[in-house]
Amino acid sequence: MSGGIFGVIARRIIVAFPIVVLASILVFVVLRLIPADPVAMSVPPNATRDEVEAMRRALGLHLPIHEQYWIWLSKILTGTLGNSITFAQPVHRLIGQSLPATIELVVLAAFFATIIGLAGGLLMHRLQGTAGEQAADLGSTLIMSVPEFLWAIFFILLFGVALQWFPFSGRLDPGISVPRETGFLLIDCLIAARPGVFLNALEHMLLPALALAFGTAPLLMRVLRSSLMEVAQEDYVTMARLRGLSERQILVRHAFKNAFLPTLTLMGVQFSFLFGGTLLVEVIYGYPGIGNMMVEAVRNADLPIIQGVALVYAVAVLVINLGVDVLVLLLNPKLRVAR
Amino acid sequence: MTAVRHQAAQATAAQPAAPQRTQGPWRAMLRNLRRSPRVMVGGGILAILVVCALLAPHLAPHDPNHQDLLAQLLPPAWSAEGKAEHPLGTDNLGRDTLSRLIYGARVALVVAITASLGAMVLGTTLALLAGYFGGWVDWLVSRAVELWLSFPPVVLSLILIVGFGIGLGNVILAIILVDWTRFCRVIRSEVLIVRRQDYVDAARLAGFSHFRTLWREVLPAVAPLVLTLLSLEMGIAVIVEAILSFVGMSVESTVPAWGVMIADGRRDMFQAVWGMILPIGAIIVTVLGFNLLGDGLRRALDPKLRQRVIQ
Numbered sequence: 001m002s003g004g005i006f007g008v009i010a011r012r013i014i015v016a017f018p019i020v021v022l023a024s025i026l027v028f029v030v031l032r033l034i035p036a037d038p039v040a041m042s043v044p045p046n047a048t049r050d051e052v053e054a055m056r057r058a059l060g061l062h063l064p065i066h067e068q069y070w071i072w073l074s075k076i077l078t079g080t081l082g083n084s085i086t087f088a089q090p091v092h093r094l095i096g097q098s099l100p101a102t103i104e105l106v107v108l109a110a111f112f113a114t115i116i117g118l119a120g121g122l123l124m125h126r127l128q129g130t131a132g133e134q135a136a137d138l139g140s141t142l143i144m145s146v147p148e149f150l151w152a153i154f155f156i157l158l159f160g161v162a163l164q165w166f167p168f169s170g171r172l173d174p175g176i177s178v179p180r181e182t183g184f185l186l187i188d189c190l191i192a193a194r195p196g197v198f199l200n201a202l203e204h205m206l207l208p209a210l211a212l213a214f215g216t217a218p219l220l221m222r223v224l225r226s227s228l229m230e231v232a233q234e235d236y237v238t239m240a241r242l243r244g245l246s247e248r249q250i251l252v253r254h255a256f257k258n259a260f261l262p263t264l265t266l267m268g269v270q271f272s273f274l275f276g277g278t279l280l281v282e283v284i285y286g287y288p289g290i291g292n293m294m295v296e297a298v299r300n301a302d303l304p305i306i307q308g309v310a311l312v313y314a315v316a317v318l319v320i321n322l323g324v325d326v327l328v329l330l331l332n333p334k335l336r337v338a339r
Numbered sequence: 340m341t342a343v344r345h346q347a348a349q350a351t352a353a354q355p356a357a358p359q360r361t362q363g364p365w366r367a368m369l370r371n372l373r374r375s376p377r378v379m380v381g382g383g384i385l386a387i388l389v390v391c392a393l394l395a396p397h398l399a400p401h402d403p404n405h406q407d408l409l410a411q412l413l414p415p416a417w418s419a420e421g422k423a424e425h426p427l428g429t430d431n432l433g434r435d436t437l438s439r440l441i442y443g444a445r446v447a448l449v450v451a452i453t454a455s456l457g458a459m460v461l462g463t464t465l466a467l468l469a470g471y472f473g474g475w476v477d478w479l480v481s482r483a484v485e486l487w488l489s490f491p492p493v494v495l496s497l498i499l500i501v502g503f504g505i506g507l508g509n510v511i512l513a514i515i516l517v518d519w520t521r522f523c524r525v526i527r528s529e530v531l532i533v534r535r536q537d538y539v540d541a542a543r544l545a546g547f548s549h550f551r552t553l554w555r556e557v558l559p560a561v562a563p564l565v566l567t568l569l570s571l572e573m574g575i576a577v578i579v580e581a582i583l584s585f586v587g588m589s590v591e592s593t594v595p596a597w598g599v600m601i602a603d604g605r606r607d608m609f610q611a612v613w614g615m616i617l618p619i620g621a622i623i624v625t626v627l628g629f630n631l632l633g634d635g636l637r638r639a640l641d642p643k644l645r646q647r648v649i650q
Binding site: 019020022023026027030031032033034035141142144145146147149150153154156157161269272273275276277279280283284294295298299301306310313314317318 | 377485486488489490491492493494497498499501502503504574578581582585586587588601605608609612615616619622623626627630631634
């Protein structure tokens with residue numbers, strides 16, 4: 001146990017490193033298959049053959065693919081990601097501007113997803129054996145059939161267009177701005193001591209975050225329910241019942257704690273899917289995060305941005321998984337002893 | 340007997356059901372399937388879709404790409420401004436919504452069936468090899484799965500489609516190359532369990548080759564799980580195709596697809612809300628059909644699997 005949690009984290013980071021490198025190779029090679037010519041899209045339509053060739057050389061696209069990759073990798077190691085073709089700006093700066101917005105959205109969405117997932121799972125557990133069980137079952141199948149981008153559109157139609165309760169475009173109402181300190185808008189509002197703007201920003205994040213949460217929560221619900229069902233067979237639950245504890249006490253003191261762990265493990269996978277879900281949800285809400293940037297870059301065949309953002313996604317997934325693994329380890333004494 | 344088992348399966352999924360599976364497992368499963376309302380409803384939805392896709396030219400009232408510029412953004416026929424010749428209204432170019440929905444079922448179903456079968460074959464084959472042989476094969480496959488899972492699936496499919504270029508075949512290929520891991524992960528761990536069963540050893544002792552053991556003994560044991568995953572994967576494939584066509588990275592612009600209809604409808608959502616609601620409904624009903632079928636299969640084939648399939 002020497003080193004404990006930190007030893008585990010260190011080991012995981014060492015294992016993650018080759019995965020990131022392989023992921024970068026995968027992305028790089030796949031993108032070099034591109035049938036469209038990224039140079040042709042970045043020069044004016046009346047450019048001469050020489051100008052196109054000059055551009056190609058300036059971007060390094062005339063080199064063999066492995067040399068191109070080495071150049072990119074050496075840039076990554078120095079902390080830059082090359083220059084965007086369309087914006088003519090360093091990719092790492094563009095990502096730095098949009099990433100906080102996405103992280104903010106993902107954190108809020110993960111928070112909602114956890115609440116909805118746990119509440120739903122407990123509710124379905126409660127309904128077990130009643131007339132409502134079948135209905136809840138079918139309901140969860142129906143909710144599970146709706147992907148987050150359709151929730152996003154549905155919420156716009158319902159809460160944005162029809163009821164007009166919440167805004168559904170951008171991060172703030174037009175005309176409002178806050179000095180940029182951290183890039184995390186909610187934190188910046190607090191730094192600037194502007195509670196009104198804080199609420200406005202929160203309102204703008206509500207619908208996209210809920211859409212992401214609704215895409216994620218149903219599976220959490222189901223797993224929590226089935227692990228509660230499994231835990232109910234355990235001796236310690238029978239024991240507790242014999243000791244005269246009420247069903248509610250059994251749930252709170254014994255069942256939930258043990259049933260929560262499989263749910264938490266699943267959250268790692270689910271929250272990395274949630275990160276991927278921001279891609280479409282950000283586009284739909286005109287939310288200026290990396291997902292929106294990625295789709296824009298895909299439309300413009302801006303390879304440096306696509307590569308850079310893809311790498312950010314890969315790192316984000318690894319970080320989320322690591323975080324969840326550490327949490328599981330902290331919460332599950334059995335695993336701690338095993339290692 | 341079957342009825343008892345069915346009820347027991349619903350009441351306590353965690354209890355082992357293996358001892359009861361001695362006589363004619365496939366026939367019992369089939370009987371279970373027919374009694375499952377999920378399988379029946381899901382199958383019914385999908386049957387309707389298949390009919391729509393196959394008979395699209397006969398069912399659709401108009402050419403899905405015909406532009407009637409005098410009848411743009413019409414609401415469905417039941418509202419006051421609607422016209423009977425466009426039962427579900429038209430889009431911003433005056434194209435008939437019903438016809439586009441019916442033709443859109445073609446893309447959705449072709450992708451659902453071919454992409455998920457492809458992902459199934461690739462994922463299951465690798466899972467069988469990895470789980471059965473272990474050693475470096477298993478190491479290699481497991482690392483590949485790990486690498487693949489380091490991307491959110493949507494991001495990976497988008498990158499692949501940028502690399503391959505748009506078009507139906509490339510979309511299918513991209514989905515196969517992303518989603519094989521969904522099969523591989525789950526089935527590999529199942530194969531690890533099956534491999535240790537006595538009948539697998541017995542087959543080897545009886546002189547079966549590795550290939551024959553895999554094909555005749557291991558594959559049938561994991562088949563119900565494969566089938567369930569296949570059904571769920573079909574729903575996922577429909578969603579991924581819709582996402583790609585929503586961002587304009589799926590089929591060519593002349594092919595009507597539900598995701599494209601949503602993207603088109605989005606521009607006019609303040610004037611004509613039906614243009615978005617109808618294709619969204621089509622996607623949800625289709626995915627629901629696959630999920631109900633998958634859910635029903637899971638319950639009918641083996642209640643014990645429930646837990647593993649979900650994860």
